[in-house]
Amino acid sequence: MAEYDMVIIGSGVAGALCAAGLSETGRKILVLEAAQNGLGVAQREQFRRVWDPAPGKSWNTPYLRTAGIRYYPSPGSADTRIYFDQPDAVKSLLTFKGYYQRLAGGSTWAWRGNTPRMMPGDFQLRSKYLSKVSPDDYGGANVVDWPLSYDDLKPWYLKAEHELGVSGNAEEWEALTPRDGAKYPMPGQPKSYSDLTLITRMGAKTVILDGEELPVEIITMAQARNTEAYDGRPACEGNHNCIPLCPTGAKYDATVHLKRAARNGVEIRTGCVVTKLDASPDGHISRVLYKQWDSESPQMERAVTGTTVILAANPIETPKILFNSGLYAEDDPYVGKHLMDHIQGECLALAPEAIFPFRGPQTLCGIDSLRDGNYRSKFASFRLTLGNDGWGRAGNPTSVVEENLNPAEPSTFSIGKTLRHKTVDKLTRLVRFGFSAEQLPQPDNRVELSDKLDDLGIRRPKIHYAVHKYTQEALQQGYRISKELFAAMGASHVGEEKFPLDDWNTAAHPMGTCRMGKNPSDSVVDKFGRCHNHKNLFVVGASVFPTGSATNPVLTLAALTLMALGEMGKT
Amino acid sequence: MKGATAIALGGATALVGTAAQGANATDHEAFIALSVTLTGLTAAELPAMVEQNDALGVRLKLYEIYFERLRSSYPAEFRELLVAWREVEDKPDHELVLSEKLAAMDPAAERLRVAARQVVKIWLLSTIDDPRTKPDVKTGRNNGQLGGDLGQYQYSAIWKLIGAPVPGYSSFSHGYWVNKPGIKLDAGAAYSLLPISTDLLLPDIGTIVELPDG
């Protein structure tokens, strides 16, 4: 008899949805979580107190002082090679820049909260757009259709929107991601003054993508950010701090479901870093092994048994555990392979008048009408975000003040009214488009085990990675279109003629590494995340995505997880 | 009160920059007037009178805390800047004269610029350059930065000037962002005293033991 009915490894949104969903069936459930932080208002306040006095406010600043953090390292934004071993990362286009935070609640503490659905065509990239193209033309990627369709996932998308609390305007999304008239749980966020001014200035607009004319529609992003009180959390007050920390909880994070699970009797054991899984000869996972770093003997391996084991440790940590367990060889053609991210670029401009960015959530609107089209046989799908945060990383109050206080020519050093005018004039006119492109599943983009160890003696992730031409071209198209739209808005573009590819940035959306499929010979798990080789082992999260689309991953991973709950119960 | 501001602190004889003897009210007055001139904020916009407790529970005004911080981080440069200010404060065009002094090309002017940068930054951003790190040769910027104490970030004046809440400290209600902010671009609204955390000591995050609070 196993000690638990279910052992869940990891408590990000994927693990938390499993814990909360399965807890309603009266089962005995254990969550093993590497980090050790609280889930409630006191913890949120503690994170705020770490972040507030920090001079540089990065996406992970609030989380860097959590207890025992050296025992469960995460990739930082400053240099993702500090935790990841990336022997090939000698160039920007060969560096995996993605990151995540190991925390109870996972990366959703820091996420932006954008939750669009994948489009129907995203599930059939191969058959719809690439079946007649030689794989050599898209870098040898191993592109497959998803083992389920948009229609199969549609009811689960709706359920996920209710679980996470998504606000959106159904009429803006119906044609892109059909909803059969279903409303979002909350009305969409109001567009900002800056969005409204720019949309009016732009007017009706179409663009050409590979000869096809497509409409440009700037619509309100579907987002897990409350527009009214929902699920015990308040409406968003526009604190403009969604990344890295919503001070009020108006933005969904996975603590919502962890707290629900805990109330239903789920045991959440924090400070427990899972090292490996033991399997019996028939493939049954018999034990979960972990190290408890806050114990007297942090290096001692402990064991627990569960009838069903759910791996929810994310697309980097999940294959790491599978390899470390010896369940799959590092040269397995599917486990650890096809690592993907969304590859981002930015295009900057100055509006002709003050539009007052930095008011409200950091992004509210985007362009999703260009995400699908015949061009996908030549270059990647992409979506655009109209920033409400100035130039984001490239231009904000700190950087503009610094720029004005450090002029190239000291004789132009200005103070007083001149300095104020210069600073305010620029800051109130900043506008940016961000564009985020699909990356195809390349077998060579992969996670392996490094010989370098972390503080618990666990082998760190070794990553090989490249951004290929198919995606690079989409970045150029995103940049070109951004410039066209700025011109239509009367905004003056600031920057180079073409997108400087080395400047690409991560969307922090790791995906792939345990792809799902119908056939055990070309995938790791089935559409419910059940491992073909280990019937009582499930993988949840964006690891299972066979292709990445240009869609922010959380809503899709949440929908898949909710769909899988019934199947997990059958084990 | 001389110079550009009307904030009166009352006080004693001037003792500019004598670190060992501590600052007196006249130094503080000069600092506030200098801050107004350098930042371009009006006296009402400068959050000088905001109060915080120090680690021992002593209630201090933000101008006292910032003065002390600048004097201890940049003792020589800050003293020289206050002296330079004293030389121009009575002139009707003191902003212009000070600005010319700061734009000169000699090493003394560079030292004044270093101090002036810190005064502007501490009020606008609540950060200063770390005096222990050297500026980047290419950009001239100092990549080492020091943040303020807990609770000072929310008084970073730049946000008020652009009509935006300090990130993480919105005191507005849902949807305020639809409207154009009600500010005049060259004279922002006066500083309201937001509720502020007076606890300057950062508790160790490692000690938190908490049950889910539902």
Ligand SMILES: Cc1cc2nc3c(=O)[nH]c(=O)nc-3n(C[C@H](O)[C@H](O)[C@H](O)COP(=O)(O)OP(=O)(O)OC[C@H]3O[C@@H](n4cnc5c(N)ncnc54)[C@H](O)[C@@H]3O)c2cc1C
């Ligand atoms: C700054 C930022 C902004 C983002 N914005 C968006 C957005 O707007 N929209 C969107 O869709 N996505 C966004 N993402 C991505 C999104 O947050 C992630 O895809 C998602 O949260 C992943 O959830 P997960 O549960 O699969 O993994 P994670 O959140 O990574 O959780 C994994 C969990 O497993 C635990 N764990 C790991 N290893 C072990 C181990 N060995 N033993 C025990 N526990 C372990 C971790 O501590 C953690 O709790 C963003 C990410 C970041 C960082």
Ligand code: SF4
């Ligand atoms: S804008 Fe503010 S209140 Fe709204 S979700 Fe972001 S951080 Fe939370």
